[in-house]
Amino acid sequence: MPPRHLVALLFLLLAMVGCASLPEPASRHAVLLVSIDGLPADVPGSGRMPALDAIAREGTRAEWVNPSYPTLTFPNHYTLVTGLRPDHHGIVHNNMRDPALGRFVSKDASAHDGRWWGGEPIWATLQRQGGIAATMFWPGSEADIAGERPRHWQRFNGAVPVQARVQQVLAWLDLPPARRPRLVTLYLEQYDVAAHAAGMDSDRAMRALATLDAGLAQLRDGLRARGLGDNVDLIVLSDHGMADVRGEDVRYIDDLVPADAILPEYGGQLMGFAPRPGREREVEAAVLGRHDHFQCWRKGELPAGWHYGRNPRIPAIVCQADHGWRVWMRHWPAQAALKGEHGFAPEDPGMRAAFVAAGPSFRAGTQLPAFDNVDVYPLLAHLLGIAPAPNDGDLAPLRPALRDARR
Incomplete structure (x- = not known):
């Protein structure tokens, strides 16, 4: 084989090896x-x-x-x-x-x-x-x-x-x-x-x-x-x-139980809190059940369709406001006259x-x-x-x- 053909063959082999070593193009999907x-x-x-x-x-x-x-x-x-x-x-x-x-x-x-x-x-x-x-x-x-x-x-x-x-x-x-x-x-x-x-x-x-x-x-x-x-x-x-909530459409949990009887975690469309040690019976007797525009449950007794209540990060008692309402504490800051909110029941x-x-x-x-x-x-x-x-x-x-x- 003439030398020039050997050189051409060598370049062809190198090119083939180079192409084989390149990664497959990534999918653009x-x-x-x-x-x-x-x-x-x-x-x-x-x-x-x-x-x-x-x-x-x-x-x-x-x-x-x-x-x-x-x-x-x-x-x-x-x-x-x-x-x-x-x-x-x-x-x-x-x-x-x-x-x-x-x-x-x-x-x-x-x-x-x-x-x-x-x-x-x-x-x-x-x-x-x-x-x-x-x-x-x-x-x-x-x-x-x-x-x-x-x-x-x-x-x-x-x-x-x-x-x-x-x-x-x-x-x-x-x-x-x-x-x-x-x-x-x-x-x-x-x-x-x-x-x-x-x-x-x-x-x-x-x-x-x-x-x-x-x-x-x-x-x-x-x-x-x-x-x-x-x-x-x-x-x-x-x-x-999203839903609109008026500033006046609020209920206060401390109208039901003394503020010093609970340890609130959060409030609003849903409120979570724990009774202070030694005051469990007092708090549960006052808040569990249906109230005007909201309802409260022990964490393990929330509606089954919510798939919620077993995690240790959930407070002992959870209260859910009705559409357009919130559950609050009287010493917390007042809310705006009208604002959009979420946090209502998933249904x-x-x-x-x-x-x-x-x-x-x-x-x-x-x-x-x-x-x-x-x-x-x-x-x-x-x-x-x-x-x-x-x-x-x-x-x-x-x-x-x-x-x-x-x-």
């Missing part, structure tokens, strides 16, 4: 989970958020999603990504006490301590099985849980506008294949904040919806501009709904959460009956093609919306 905190179930399809309505038309939406009890932000966001009820994953309230760990405050450093967070969030499930996850402000994502932290994450900062959050999500999807996440979560609290401050249908709340909808439009346009429209399953949901229609999804895995133009929010985690695992961790959810209610419902 990803799952993007967006939470709009407090968004009521009746907003999708109402015309108030045109971009959200367009996503629903392209894919599926649920009549509503049943939130877990209590209908608060941290417990339900963590349920969405673990498939566990709050009683099981341990985030039983936004603010709570643990016999060993002390006090948990959702907006404090305690929320960054992985010892509070039970179960396995979907980003840990994915990364344990070789994938990459990114989280933008999702509750729980700032802690090391189950030995994992999202590969890409940011510490919560409410001053970061919606537009910048969306830009960061798109930037993560622009990363090279070896660093690109297959799961991205995005948390948006603007409607919840506005509704709490001024009422769920206030001008401020409506402006927040418009801002959020513009962010969803920006997100869809960004996916399409990158050629990802057919490669990303986009899910937009909420953790719970309260006002607490129904929203669910919209579109992408290559979802059938267009479908509507799902109501399902429980624990079912979102097995859906995420299914879309990512990974084995789910033990959970309380069930994929079956969502199968009719999937293109391949047999899987």
Whole structure:
């Protein structure tokens, strides 16, 4: 063989070896989970958020999603990504006490301590099985849980506008294949904040919806501009709904029992407290049962459908206000004349959460009956093609919306 042919053959062999050593291109299929905190179930399809309505038309939406009890932000966001009820994953309230760990405050450093967070969030499930996850402000994502932290994450900062959050999500999807996440979560609290401050249908709340909808439009346009429209399953949901509460619609627990007889943990739409040692009988005789606009139970005797009451972080007595009311202490600060609230019973229609999804895995133009929010985690695992961790959810209610419902 002539020398020049040997040289050509050597270059060909080297090229073949080089190509064989390159990693297979990473799949561009990803799952993007967006939470709009407090968004009521009746907003999708109402015309108030045109971009959200367009996503629903392209894919599926649920009549509503049943939130877990209590209908608060941290417990339900963590349920969405673990498939566990709050009683099981341990985030039983936004603010709570643990016999060993002390006090948990959702907006404090305690929320960054992985010892509070039970179960396995979907980003840990994915990364344990070789994938990459990114989280933008999702509750729980700032802690090391189950030995994992999202590969890409940011510490919560409410001053970061919606537009910048969306830009960061798109930037993560622009990363090279070896660093690109297959799961991205995005948390948006603007409607919840506005509704709490001024009422769920206030001008401020409506402006927040418009801002959020513009962010969803920006997100869809960004996916399409990158050629990802057919490669990303986009899910937009909420953790719970919202209801208006008037300042005068309040009942005081210390009208029933002396304030010095109890150790309150929290109040509002639900109130939790323990009797002071030695005063258990006095407190129980005064507060257990039905009252004007609220009801109280021992923690182990709450309604069975709430799946709540066994975790040691739940106070000995829990009181639940009726729709539009709160349970309070007289020496606590007065509340605003009108404000949006959640935390009511999960069967309260006002607490129904929203669910919209579109992408290559979802059938267009479908509507799902109501399902429980624990079912979102097995859906995420299914879309990512990974084995789910033990959970309380069930994929079956969502199968009719999937293109391949047999899987």
